[in-house]
Amino acid sequence: MTKITFHLPGQERVVAGEAGKTIMQVAVQAGIPGIVGECGGDMSCATCHVYCADQTGFKPASADEQDLLELVDDLRDSSRLSCQMKLTETIAEVSVEVPE
Ligand code: FES
Numbered sequence: 275m276t277k278i279t280f281h282l283p284g285q286e287r288v289v290a291g292e293a294g295k296t297i298m299q300v301a302v303q304a305g306i307p308g309i310v311g312e313c314g315g316d317m318s319c320a321t322c323h324v325y326c327a328d329q330t331g332f333k334p335a336s337a338d339e340q341d342l343l344e345l346v347d348d349l350r351d352s353s354r355l356s357c358q359m360k361l362t363e364t365i366a367e368v369s370v371e372v373p374e
């Protein structure tokens with residue numbers, strides 16, 4: 275299990291995520307506001323945008339992911355599509371910020 279800390283405007287939520295799931299899937303299941311996952315992880319909606327400063331253990335963003343990220347508001351160097359961030363058994367914890 276990976277301990278995922280979601281930093282939301284004015285609050286923090288900590289959720290345990292199973293290896294093999296994406297951060298988007300865990301967030302939607304836990305009802306984290308601001309992560310919608312409208313396309314179900316098909317990389318066509320960007321409603322799963324998060325900021326993640328330390329992405330150790332995750333695969334880097336693909337060219338397709340980077341293309342879609344260009345369309346989000348408030349793009350930062352740490353921007354990721356959380357549907358493309360798959361948890362593995364070696365990732366003990368991760369911290370993500372949910373855009374407003
Ligand atoms: S859920 Fe649609 S791009 Fe991530």
